[in-house]
Amino acid sequence: MKTALGAKALLVSIALTTLTGCSMTDAKDSGSLPTAGTSTSKEAAQTVKKVSSEIYDLIGIKGKASNSGAGVTECGDKDPEKYFQVFHPWSFTPASPEQLGDVMVKLKEELPKHGWKVVEFGPDTSKNKNVRLTADNDKKKHSVKIWHYAKRNPPKLSLMVVSGCYQVPEGEKVQRF
Template sequence: MTDTNDSHDIPSAGTSTSEEAAAEAKKVSSEIYDLIGVKGKASNTGAGVTECSGKDREKYFQIFHPWSFTPASPDQLDEAMERLKTELPKHGWKVVEYGPDTSKNKNINLTADNDKKKHSVNIVEMAKIDPPSLSLMVVSGCYQVPDGEKVERF
């Protein structure tokens, strides 16, 4: 997400209530799930609210939505990650990082930004855990609550 208006490189995502923004993050997660293209199971986790670094925490917030995907067959994990690497750019996402992390497992990390949707996703291929899965974290840009509203935290 590149169009920034503060020093922390978190773009403005516009004005929204916490609930509406959380629903949007879940929708983005659902769209990413559809791109995986292999049978499996996604965790059913809720979204959370966090503050925007350096901004008034009563007026500004970000949404994060962590979830995981476990393919029906462990040998489909690589296929799921490859599909995401290929399909995300076709749907407005820009892959900004791809490759092994510094952990002893050398997990493959994919980070992509969608400037239009004002969301980023980080996907970690956890091949060496049982069962093998993808760990996903969808994060929004920085929202401002409408005038007269307060940030709801959940």
């Protein structure tokens, strides 16, 4: 059990590092995380789930999304008592595996029509050459990384949506979940 939790924590850490190093434009320098504004942890979690829901709608095929919750993590080297990021890992399994065939190309075309900038698209370095897509939404201050695991049984999409860096309102504390 600890190994599975450790592997998940490592995956989240890698995904957050990969995603938040991208080009959401109001970062002061290339090493800092973009500012997402002021929010409580709960409100930010609702926002990241709303962004995930919008991406789900863009997938546009019948299937089932996992029912995973959002999480809260530290925001780079900023004060962890005042600053945080939220992330929402989830997966999508189509009703029929053939339906996933062109979904990544469709997402590459549709995401920019909804304010997203695709910053990475193509096969990964695994032996299965899973297709991955990374996109940033500067207006929403969120990024998404999507992996298409075509050779899994069943084939599925894995998604990680992550926010920019939030600051809690004056007098509030970061709630971790």
